[in-house]
Amino acid sequence: MASSAPSSSNDAPDPAPTNLRPTTYDSWCGVAHGCTRKIGLKICGFLQRTNSLEDKGRIVGSLKERQSSKNLLACENSEREARFRRTETDFSNLYARDLLPAKNGEEQTMQFLLEVVDILLNYVRKTFDRSTKVLDFHHPHQLLEGMEGFNLELSDNPESLEQILVDCRDTLKYGVRTGHPRFFNQLSTGLDMIGLAGEWLTSTANTNMFTYEIAPVFVLMEQITLRKMREIIGWSNKDGDGIFSPGGAISNMYSIMAARYKYFPEVKTKGMAAVPKLVLFTQNIHYSIKKAGAALGFGTDNVILIKCNERGKIIPADLEAKILEAKQKGYVPLFVNATAGTTVYGAFDPIQEIADICEKYNLWLHVDAAWGGGLLIANSVTWNPHKMMGVLLQCSAILVREKGILQGCNQMCAGYLFQQDKQYDVSYDTGDKAIQCGRHVDIFKFWLMWKAKGTVGFENQVNKCLELAEYLYTKIKNREEFEMVFEGEPEHTNVCFWYIPPSLRGMPDCDERREKLHRVAPKIKALMMESGTTMVGYQPQGDKVNFFRMVISNPAATKSDIDFLIEEIERLGQEL
Template identity: 45%
Template structure:
């Protein structure tokens, strides 16, 4: 079953004859990518370690998931060797900035080896320009990984898969069905275009577990091609949901989540007291501020922004206490480090415009006296 599902997903993402595995989550899938990138560049490191190598450097956007940093720590590369590349006003990695960063690292005597492109960033829902990043990686000889844990579900929809244009050129892909598809935790897919590399990187040929003289095809024994031993049968959850609902229904639900986010963004722009963080929703995320009446019509000084940053945490506290809503909030560096709301839609239940109206009505109700 795992072979069948991974082959189908590989074909959907454009990775013909893809290899892959199910992982405990996106963080582990991203770690798999970085491990494979290092092994492909320096296969000798499996036996002799990394002690004689130049410092290896990974590149990711300044909006990417923290797991890239954690993977670098786990692999002994260190946080100093993770370069966060500048993004544009929508949170997308700028290819020219990546080229500059790679050159700077080479000039420092270090060795670039890995680029993580984000497809649906955690906060803004940004999709990095995969085609342009693939061009840079091809020119520089770098492994391109697509962290599509959040936004990879767009691949099911003919209407939305343009967001992932260029993903077929990635060396590896991470996608989490337990996010937008709401497959029960845990269910994370890792795919790579490089057949046999997972096995070559991870296997230790423990003969007391992975005997090679069985009567059936030992290729079905996938346990040795990752760094776990026992694993849950996570593939069954995804297979079951896709089989029961069908790909057309899954596409409809994903489109509804994107449409709801776009509707919410439009309403934020129209309603007094609400303000967009970016001009339109990306992926299924909508980011916005709620400005209480006490702060409206004032000069937006640093002190004003500081006060606004306290609104979302207080409204969230009231949400939890009243039990009517759960919407996250956070600051990000290129948005004044001021807390704003992040509404993220998923496919279950299928979100509607009425649901989005309720979100804004409830935030306004809970925060009107602040």
């Protein structure tokens, strides 16, 4: 049914990681893929050639485990592992208090959870079924009034488990199928089955990342995965740092905190009043740097926006000019945020030239690769597996080249949590690196997906999305119904375009046309949501009026779904 992993080809370049400064997207990708292939070859070669006892032992152990797992699967209703079968159960007289840990609650519990699973499996099945809608749209007031008995209000008294199951069905019914092959609305789309299994397990394990004590396996998985990510980025020192955080905005916030602490460690105790007036530089495309600037006490006035070219890439000369201008005014430039794959255009900032400027002025370079990912030159990197890699929300990592900064920056040494007299190596208690105290287990689903797909699997998945973006671009670029927002091929999976309704075709560019065109995308989007057939984002950007931003990160999408989107936009927009 399925073959083993594809063999790696040997024709990729083999660059030394420290000298890599790809400037174009092609070289950037080439290097990233080359690096990936190289790691693949190394591991494959290693497994084929090695005869060391340890590795033999590991392979044999793994085979043994498989064997025992087979036995286990075959062993129906053994004492150790029960197999659960659903039976018809009347939930109308059962309540939450009848479930475990209630006495004799096991059977009801298993039946209830199996019933929930049935609802979820039906949802999963429909998610991938193109004959179903992406959403069944209702306005807030409609849902608040209660749709066909779906009552959102909370009450003092319990509802029966039967009603709880109905609530679960209704919650899914009135929601949005973000894994539907025709959901293109956000950067995070798709519903990965391994990731889903991982998240179900994570919920069931219900633990907390702050100490090794209560999350031993997850803490190690995080450490191993962060190291792997740093290797792929290309950082040569083994001792970098990082942590999974609740999303890219928080990862970016960590990068600013790390930079500030690195250059001005006294800020931790004395605050912003004790340091010079610091400024941060970024392009205007994502608000997370401004948000973090406000939160961390820099002030948004001190987040200086760098000009971009027509493709949405930072103009390095403008960055340098603004650094000099800030210095002349008595400010101290601290930090530059470059983006690898911007939110709207999917643009890659010229990382190498920015890195040179940062080196010249001794600034911290952070790369927000939340959407792009890959191989980079930076002091820190934000990498969101929940975007391009299709991991379930939430899954974002902040990676720092230098070890110890996160710990130094955030450590408060709470004695009640991070006791130093534990019996194990307490350096595995990672909680004091975080700005959170408790921290959700975001690692397992990602680790499990990596196990199940391998690096090559992720590579194929990303490549497929890139190919679909190219397909879309090629298909619409020369048609009168569409107009591209910028010239040239997309660098990422973002394809930005206007739909030109019949009434505006051939009309010369003027204020009237611009005003009318500005209203086209919102109208089509509203009709699209009403009909529930597909979802795609739109926004204005700088002096550009509202345009569609198509993004492809959903592994379920195929060329037919791209075709459908185009036809649907034309269908909904033909009367405008």
